[in-house]
Amino acid sequence: MLDWLKNINKEHPEFWKTYLSKFEQKSKRYVVFTTETSGLNPESDVILSIGSFAIINNRIHIGDNFESILLQYKFFHDNGLSNEFILESKMKKLSEPEAMHAFIEYIGNAILIGHHVDFDVDMINNALIRLGCGRLKNEALDIDVMYRKLVDINDKQFSLDELSEIFKLPKSYRNSPSEDAYTIALLFLKLKKRLGIK
Amino acid sequence: MNTIAENIADFLKVYPPFDNLTFQELSVIATNIRVLNLEKNETLFQINDKLHDCFYVVSSGTIHLSVIADAEETLLNKCHSGDVFGLRPFFAKNNYMMTAKSREESIVYAIPIATFRPFVANNPDVLNFLLESFATNTWNPKEKENLRGKLATDNVFYIDQKSEMQYFQSLTYNRSPLIATINDVAKDIAFLMTENLSSSVVICDNHLPIGIVTHTDMCSKIATGQFPLTVTMKTIMSSPVVTVVENISLAEAQLMMLKNNVTHLCVTLDGTDKSVVKGMISEHDLIIAQANNPGVLIKEIKRASNAKELKNLRERLTELIQNSIHKNIPLSNIYNIASEINSAILKRAVELSILDLGSPPARFVWLSIGSQGRKEQLLLTDQDSILIFEDVLPDKYRDVRDYFLKLGKKTTATLEKVGYELCPNGHMASNMLWCKSLTDWTKQYDSWMNTPGENSNDLSSIFFDLELVFGEKKIFEAIENVIEKNLEDNSLFFDFLGNDALRKNSPLTFFKKFAVEEEEPHKDEFDIKTKALMPLIDGARLFALHFNIKGLNNTYLRFKQLAIIDSKNSDTYLNCAEAFLTLSKFRVNEGLKNENAGQFINLKELTKLDKEKLKNALAPMKELEELIKSNFKLTQFS
Secondary structure, eight states: HHHHHHTTOOOOOOHHHHHGGGGGOOOOOEEEEEEEEESOOOTTOOOOEEEEEEETTTTEEEEEEEEEEEEOOHHHHHHHOOOOHHHHHSSOEEEEHHHHHHHHHTTOOOOOESSSHHHHHHHHHHHHTTTOOOOSSSSSSHHHHHHHHHTTTTSOOOOOHHHHTTTTOOOOOOOSSSHHHHHHHHHHHHHHHHTTOO | OOOOHHHHHHHTSTTTTTGOOOOOOOOHHTTTTTEEEEEEOOEEEOOOOOOOOOEEEESSSSEEEEETTEEEEEEEEOTTTOOOOOOOHHHOSOOOOEEEEEEHHHHHEEEEHHEEEEEEEEOOOHHHHHHHHHHTTTEEEEHHHHHSSSSSSSSSSOOTTOOOOOGGGGGBBBSOOOEEEOBBBBHHHHHHHTTTTTTTTEEEEEEEEEEEEEHHIIIIITTTTSOOTBBHHHHHOSOOOEEEEEEEEHHHHHHHHHHTSSOOOOOOESSSSSOOOEEEEHHHHHHHHSSHHHHHHHHHHHHOOHHHHHHHHHHHHHHHHHHHHHTOOOHHHHHHHHHHHHHHHHHHHHHHHHHOOOOOOSOEEEOOOOHHTTOOOOSSOOOOOEEEEOOOOOEEEEEHHHHHHHHHHHHHHHHHTTTTOOTTTOOTSSGGGEEHHHHHHHHHHOOOOOHTTTTGGGGGGGGGOEEEEEEEEHHHHHHHHHHHHHHHTTTHHHHHHHHHHHHHHOOOTTTTOOOOOOOSSTTTEEHHHHIIIIHHHHHHHHHHHHHOOSOOHHHHHHHHHHHHTTGGGGHHHHHHHHHHHHHHHHHHHHHHHHHHHHHHHGGGGGGGHHHHHHHHHHHHHHHHHHHHHHOOOSSSSS
């Protein structure tokens, strides 16, 4: 809660200062992202991979993306787990500090989009704190919240699979965070239009 | 390279022109793709929009390409998954010439021209594909065949062979008219017109049309000696010139000429003489345009030499029907034209078989039964036909029957290739049961009509909607007489037909909701064929037989005729006639939309107004039902 006190006299890394300076302007860019994590506890679990796409002017830019596997040797070692699957993946691999650095540079001041995005933001924030940075400043939108607003349902959460089903999205195998992010991006475009968000 | 780009490259690689590229190349393209989501009925680009910096590939959903003439929309093409459209920016600098609109919620890949251009330059196959697509008018089904689909031109849409309803089609006209000034001399202009084989020249001042000189002016003013050869245009031109908008239809051009008593119309940018000249329409253009009508289609059918040609012609009929419906031409007129053309196709199919098998050994008649027998076939439905041959000596019977069975098999196979599916119940002349001698057919009708309950399995009421397709009229009349004779005082038969007509399930539930299908694959859809159209068709047939109406097989016309004959119930009949048209239109629209027989209506896609309209059209059925009950005391079978 009093995180900012701890940080008050701390010198932030350079990339973080650049990041903060980007918020002087409002962004027209959206970044859809999703993380794959080792568990559900933001304090003790770590991010294993990130997938993300940019949406500009209602179009998903396939090339404007960021995806990475995070090499979490220490976490696996401490918990006595194997990390083979991470090593086998063809995706780009970065250490957690490198990945956070690149990710923060990638998102800039964009509005973040995710599915149950609070959790993803929490995970990123904890990783940032480990690097001596502050918390994310970006605005964040949650497609589940958007959908519930659209249909006026308050007492139920919808999984990504359920939303895909509802909007008849072609089923993909969805075995990587990028594929999840792409699905979220399509859902976001549909919801955005239906909710009349400019 | 990222995971999604890889997936998209995988998707693209099976469709032309992308199938000519390596996966590596496709990955580069996929990385630069932008993905769009289009809501239902959202416009991606429309006529005269500035060109986008990309072209499009449909990922999922359907995109309709259309043009607008006389403020009417004409559908040119439907793009499905994998189809490429919007190639115009590749080749032309001016604006889009058609509208692209999503027919349902769709996902579209936008491929930047800048990314794709190098691959076009380096790969002749890709270039050829694009050039071909741009140069040909894909909407002509003849060429569609060669281009094995998957692309949609968006260039010129004024097509010579375009078989549209005559009066609503757009015109091909001279788009680079001769232009002169008021100071030009008659002799020079006469030379110019002769050289260019043109019958007119527009006189412009500052690019704006102020007059016109035509053949007639030259004849009546110069050749008569009224003016010398050196006279200027100013003196002999007719002014003001009649101007019209671009994209004018044949009908409107004709009206303008008649109204203004002229033979030439000047096309300008906004249709007034205060804008730039774009072209010139002459009477001759109208004559040429009129050659593209259903009559020509029938002529071509008569000349077709194989099933493939017939298939192309049948596709042009579909086009004609589709365009006519878009133009709101009354459905009863469309039925007439379509059934004539269908008939011609069936006839040609029989002829082709005869050409192949040699002359028939006996006289015969080929009859359509069912929907084509009623002249109500717009969508490609299954075939229903019977064959009757004259009686022959017993020792020849076997050979004769074998010949006609062969004829039946050959013809139904041809028709299957054309696109008419085989009848699932085997109601076809290729079936031994429905290909027999006049005596046998007489016996068949006698037994159906006099003892209807006994063999009711193979009695289908469609056998009473007969239409002559090919052969001896006398045999057809003979069988008609048999039916007529059997109708006299035959309460048992009417009882049977009446019960058959009433046995259909009600289209509305007890609570006045649509009675929708309860099981997959059509769950929650409304079976408009069985629940709404069939009862009307059966009812019309029943009464037509009862009042012995001959020569009118069409359900709509039958009801109209019944209203005259049985005037005390005319309201009911007229309501049914209207309801039939309304319901048919729903079915045809659904069928064209989904490219099937349109049997099931997806109620979710209807607007509230349409739903009301549909429900109202179901109301007269109840009246008809009551009428059947009171007219035929239905006891023996109920």
